[in-house]
Amino acid sequence: MGKILEIAELGHPVLRERASEVENLEDEGVQNFIDNLIATGAEANGVGIAAPQVYESKRIFIISSRPNVRYPKAPEMEPTAIINPSILSFSEEKEKDWEGCLSIPGIRGLVPRHRTIKVKYLARDGKEVEREFSDFIARIFQHELDHLNGIVFLDRIDSNKELVTEKEYQKLISRSLDNE
Numbered sequence: 001m002g003k004i005l006e007i008a009e010l011g012h013p014v015l016r017e018r019a020s021e022v023e024n025l026e027d028e029g030v031q032n033f034i035d036n037l038i039a040t041g042a043e044a045n046g047v048g049i050a051a052p053q054v055y056e057s058k059r060i061f062i063i064s065s066r067p068n069v070r071y072p073k074a075p076e077m078e079p080t081a082i083i084n085p086s087i088l089s090f091s092e093e094k095e096k097d098w099e100g101c102l103s104i105p106g107i108r109g110l111v112p113r114h115r116t117i118k119v120k121y122l123a124r125d126g127k128e129v130e131r132e133f134s135d136f137i138a139r140i141f142q143h144e145l146d147h148l149n150g151i152v153f154l155d156r157i158d159s160n161k162e163l164v165t166e167k168e169y170q171k172l173i174s175r176s177l178d179n180e
């Protein structure tokens with residue numbers, strides 16, 4: 001249904017800008033863009049994708065969660081558009097876990113994130129939503145919200161020693177599954 005868009009990579013200035021609020025959600029162009037963002041995230045096998053990652057500096061992202069090797073208990077969440085989001089409150093407790101980024105291919109890092117967050121955003125039909133997310137979905141939300149503020153996960157890691165290549169990450173994951 002949607003068109004596949006090109007993904008911007010680290011070094012392009014669009015990934016370092018603060019994206020603009022969306023004011024015309026009823027606009028057909030904005031609705032088509034959301035369809036294209038969903039299609040692009042699915043094609044890239046992402047669990048999220050933010051508008052700046054396809055060179056559009058707008059406050060829109062998609063979350064699309066499913067159980068996976070790293071998070072076998074991750075809830076199913078159909079691709080959901082999140083518009084003009086904000087975090088209302090968060091747990092002091094942070095957890096570190098592995099993240100990747102479609103704009104930083106081949107690298108994974110251990111990123112500390114708030115475990116639980118209360119958030120507010122507009123759904124694609126313009127309705128205001130307030131809800132709480134925890135664990136994997138809270139992590140995706142924080143990763144994507146960072147993209148709207150020009151922040152990438154590399155900015156959040158505690159040490160460069162907590163960065164690995166995709167090849168080493170795959171070895172790490174299979175070793176940790178063997179030990180379960």
Ligand code: K1U
Pocket residue numbers: 045046047048049050068069070098099100101102103139140143144147
């Ligand atoms: O925004 C992006 O660059 C997408 C990124 C989001 C993300 C990944 C991991 C933790 C938090 C946020 C990705 O989806 S990269 C692909 C990926 O890491 C993954 C894919 C399927 C299952 C699990 C992770």
Ligand code: ZN
Pocket residue numbers: 100101102103143147
């Ligand atoms: Zn990313």
